[in-house]
Amino acid sequence: MAVALAHQQGLRQGFALRLSVSLLALPAAELEAHLAALAAANPLLVLARPRAGRWSGQGASDRLEAMAAEAQPSLIAHVMQELHGLLARDGPEARLVLALIGELEPTGWLGRAPGEIARELGESAETAEAVLRKVQRMASPAGLFARSLGECLALQLEEEGALDPQMRAVLGNLGELETGGPRALARRAGIGEEVLAACLARLRRLDPKPGARFQDDPVPMRPPDAVVALGPEGPELAFGQEAQPRVRVAALPPGPRSPEMAAALKEARAVCQALELRQGALREVIAALVSMQKDYFRDGRAALRPLRLADIAAATGFHASTVSRVLNGFLIEGPQGIVAARDLLCGAVSKSGSGCSSARVGARIAEILRREDPAAPVSDTRLAELLAAEGIEVSRRMAARYRARSGFASAASRRLRA
Numbered sequence: 001m002a003v004a005l006a007h008q009q010g011l012r013q014g015f016a017l018r019l020s021v022s023l024l025a026l027p028a029a030e031l032e033a034h035l036a037a038l039a040a041a042n043p044l045l046v047l048a049r050p051r052a053g054r055w056s057g058q059g060a061s062d063r064l065e066a067m068a069a070e071a072q073p074s075l076i077a078h079v080m081q082e083l084h085g086l087l088a089r090d091g092p093e094a095r096l097v098l099a100l101i102g103e104l105e106p107t108g109w110l111g112r113a114p115g116e117i118a119r120e121l122g123e124s125a126e127t128a129e130a131v132l133r134k135v136q137r138m139a140s141p142a143g144l145f146a147r148s149l150g151e152c153l154a155l156q157l158e159e160e161g162a163l164d165p166q167m168r169a170v171l172g173n174l175g176e177l178e179t180g181g182p183r184a185l186a187r188r189a190g191i192g193e194e195v196l197a198a199c200l201a202r203l204r205r206l207d208p209k210p211g212a213r214f215q216d217d218p219v220p221m222r223p224p225d226a227v228v229a230l231g232p233e234g235p236e237l238a239f240g241q242e243a244q245p246r247v248r249v250a251a252l253p254p255g256p257r258s259p260e261m262a263a264a265l266k267e268a269r270a271v272c273q274a275l276e277l278r279q280g281a282l283r284e285v286i287a288a289l290v291s292m293q294k295d296y297f298r299d300g301r302a303a304l305r306p307l308r309l310a311d312i313a314a315a316t317g318f319h320a321s322t323v324s325r326v327l328n329g330f331l332i333e334g335p336q337g338i339v340a341a342r343d344l345l346c347g348a349v350s351k352s353g354s355g356c357s358s359a360r361v362g363a364r365i366a367e368i369l370r371r372e373d374p375a376a377p378v379s380d381t382r383l384a385e386l387l388a389a390e391g392i393e394v395s396r397r398m399a400a401r402y403r404a405r406s407g408f409a410s411a412a413s414r415r416l417r418a
Helices: 002-025 028-041 060-071 075-082 091-102 114-121 125-138 149-160 165-172 175-179 181-189 193-204 259-292 294-299 309-316 320-327 358-370 380-389 396-405 411-417
Strands: 045-048 226-231 234-239 246-249 331-334 337-340
Touching: 002 259, 028 045, 028 246, 028 259, 045 259, 075 091, 091 114, 091 125, 091 309, 091 320, 114 125, 149 165, 165 181, 165 193, 175 181, 181 193, 226 259, 226 294, 234 259, 234 294, 246 259, 259 294, 259 309, 259 320, 309 320, 358 380, 358 396, 380 396
Parallel strands: 226 331
Antiparallel strands: 045 246, 226 234, 331 337
């Protein structure tokens, strides 16, 4: 009898644990639908829906557009699903995969070198490179997790079986196209101009930003999950209680219960407990995130500090995978507007110790280029020099990457337009 009771208790605990993990993995926008499905299958689980109407104030066309946008998954949700097999194994490989996902930028490119990620996790650079290569081959569309434009295009050509030596030579010397034009690129790649023209025509059909096709958190489609206001002592965080779904266990009359009803009661209680655990983890993680990025809510994106999943995990005591799940699809409204919680994560641009975030570098470059003389546009080399004078050490190549991400063409292209 004791063995049987222990077995039943183990099953109940296992169910509660699996339930807690599944609720944590859900984006806030999908939580209500999942709870509704659980309530429909369990007569003792009552779902209290949010009081505020989700579609209030919107016309029929707005609703259709919103529903279409919600059908498109976010980039993070997409790759988490595609790499589920690697994440489910646990161990060093799973931790590296999760860390790589955490460094994905909206373009689909990797924001930091895998060697840096590996050092933080106590793994070798060789192991990180091997895991990255596996992730690049598994994730679709091809080009996700690339570290540069050349690698992004190479991954797509590799999938098509079109990465021949001539194309490799072109991709390896793309910088020549900006500085010297097609002829210089043809000479450096060791190919004829006609062959180069064919290669460039094929490259133009590829997608340089494969992550941009995914929906980043549908900001206009639903109210935010939390609101941040500036108080006398800094950001003040309030969670949207009215918009959060709640569950309760239905009252039962006293007396004996059938085995089916007893099982339904235990499961209903487990759902309530799992939701409570989710809300507790969510509050701690979001509070830590807002506190660490308090300057952002006062001064904007340029004030974002370098922040990773591991930093929040260390501050809250939760595993990095739990932090990642909590941030998935969570929206915060503040003085700068509505922002996805994941967008407040930001890698450092260098190992110089300056503590400068990639968001700050992008904002500073955009500011410099908006003020430039159109007849004498600032080159990438000059951008790197100007940033260095401010204590921000980046290479010319990195300056070019941040310039492109900020929506500015090369200096040669900007000069032509002027």
